[in-house]
Amino acid sequence: MIRSPFPDVPIPDLSVFDFLFDGLDADELERVALVDGSTGAETTYKQLIGQINLLAGALAARHVGVGTVVGLLCPNVPAFATVFHGILRAGATATTINSLATGEEIARQLKDAEATWLFTVSPLLPGAEDAAARLGLRPDHLVVLDGAPGHPSLRDLLGEGRKAPRIDIDPATHIAVLPYSSGTTGVPKGVELSHRNLVANVEQCKAVLDVTRNDRVLALLPFFHIYGMTVLLNIALKRRARLVTMPRFDLAEFLRIIQDHGCTYLFIAPPVGVALAKHPLVDEYDLSSVRAILSGAAPFDEALGNAVAQRIGARVRQGYGMTELSPVSHVIPPDRDDLSLGSIGVPVANVESKLIDTETGEEIEPPAEGRSAPGELLVRGPNVMIGYLNREDATRATIDDEGFLHTGDIASVDSDGVFYIVDRLKELIKYKGYQVAPAELEALLLTHPGIADAAVVGVASEEAGEVPKAFVVRAPGAEATEDDVMAFVAERVAPYKKVRLVEFIDVVPKSASGKILRKDLKAREAAPVT
Known part of the structure; x- marks a missing residue:
């Protein structure tokens, strides 16, 4: 077992709101917390805290509090911070939803989370109304932040002027958020x-994410994803930095915002790194304000990281985590220029890690020199989730009796306690940092009348990291084409889940127990795709 090289830090016994916003001095209250990257509109910490309290009061007046789950379907705009923290301030639980989700996907998450309210914005209203109709959600329980006929708006709720409630929760057991993974x-x-x-992970990252009050942090990573939720909404706000929001990725707009707002700290996923390293448009903008870039959400190639660092002239680091870890567990520290950008660095404070042999279950000891044999990475610490909602079986399969979370990623560790991700035991596909579950796509494919059986695997892609590929067995007499299959899936899922490649086969290889042999399918791939 390998402990973090950093000393343990105390974890305050506080709610997220009290931890982030209690006790700000006069100077901090007047600092700018959020900037709309598109319009330049600014929100101070004082204004943000006031809005959060007003929204919590309006929600409490509607009996939204402890025991209530509220859906939040919203891109990165300043109002997201108000609503997200307002929900938590009221004692309710927020379930954040991917902005690209279809109505069916939104409804599925809301139903599973037992959510009775949904906040969204007008551009996403069609999907939200579709989901609300499927679930029988009342129109007054569907709040449209920027306003829409028949629904309350954020302005309406804040305008009521209600005081925030006094809530009594146990921070250690009360569920703040329900992201889906x-x-x-x-x-x-x-x-x-x-x-x-959530509080623990902010404190654990003090030594490895050196965001300061003088930083202007570009909020490109979606707030609905745990990466953006923790490192942007929570870490940046706790450090009293300035968050510059960006609702969707467009390279030219991304570069313009960095230049015009003087952004100093970028949190990205690898596909953005590819653009920063290779796209000619980068040379047309002044990015000299950028001092640090951290990549996460998917593996980051060392050569790519070095290319980004050289072209932008900024420090580049990589981190590792997962939703179930709140999410950060390993990071290359700011002062470790000696570490390979292909590594994930060292465990953050309060974290214990170990590797176990996937065949024997035995622990793999760190080597005296060089790197260890590969094994599954296990993590224990105060950032490990409570569990999966209503899924005791899945929780038990993921968190063992000693409290170690089994990540499903294969790693090695060197003699200095530095970790490297080398493979994936889990079946999850990472498309541009988004999670794509093969089982979900396989279940959908099997509803196609022309498909008898199907399996989905991730195929390497330079641009996207991985793309979903479907291996399909046609039903007798069926004449489904590759385009038919891809169109069928595309009409029913968010864009990042779309099947990008199709191969027709005679039979899906399976074990004696009926488990799909994905390694056999991946072995058929001769070369990566772009």
Whole structure:
């Protein structure tokens, strides 16, 4: 077992709101917390806290509090921070939803989370109304932040002027958020993260994410994803930095915002790194304000990281985590220029890690020199989730009796305690940092009348990391084409889940127990695709 090289830090016994916003001095209150990257509109910390309290008061007046789950379907705009923290301030639980989700996917998550309210924005209203209709959600329980006929708006709720309620919760057990993750396998499940989980991860990252009050942090990573939720909404706000929001990725707009707002700290996923390293448009903008870039959400190639660092002239680091870890567990520290950008660095404070042999279950000891044999990475710490919502079986399969979370990623460790991800035990596909569960796509494919059987695997892609590829067995007499299959899936899932490649086969290889042999399918691939 390998402990973090950093000393343990105390974890405050506080709610997320009290931890982030209690006790700000006069100077901090007047600092700018959020900037709309598109319009330049600014929100100070004082204004943000006031809005959060007003929204919590309006929700409490509607009996939204402890025991209530509220859906939040919204891109990165300043109002997201108000609503997200307002929900938590009221004592309710937020389940954040991917902005690209279809009405069917939104409804599925809301139903599973037992959510009775949904906040969204007008551009996403069609999907939200579709989901609301499927679930029988009342129009007054569907709040449209920027306003829409027949629904309350954020302005309406804040305008009531109600005081925030006094709530009594146990931060260690009360569920603050329910993001959805596929874990190591299967369809997405609600990940129960307590207030303590979120507070702990902010404190654990003090030594490895050196965001300061003088930084202007570009909020490109979606707030609905745990990566953006923790490192942007929570870490950046706790450090009293300035968050510059960006609702969707467009390279020219991304570069313009960095230049015009003087952004200093970028949190990205690898596909953005590819653009920063290779796209000619980068040379047309002044990015000299950028001092640090951290990549996460998917593996980051060392050569790519070095290319980004050289071209932008900024420090580049890589981190590792997962939704179930709130999410950060390993990071290359700011002062470790000696470490390979292909590594994930060292465990953050309060984290214990170990590797186990996937065949024997025996622990793999760190070597005296060089790197160890590969094994599954296990993590224990205060950032480990409570469990999966209503899925005791999946929780037990993921968190062992000693409290170690089995990540499903294969790693090695060197003699200095530096970790490297080398493979994936889990079946999850990472498309541009988004999670795609093969089982979810396989279940959908099997509803196609022309498909008798199907399997989905991730295929390497330089641009996207991985793309979903379907291996399809046609039903007798069926004449489905590759385009038919891809169109069928595309009409029913969010864009990042779309099947990008199709291959027709005679039979899907399976074990004696009926488990799909994905390694056999991946072995058929001769070369990566772009």
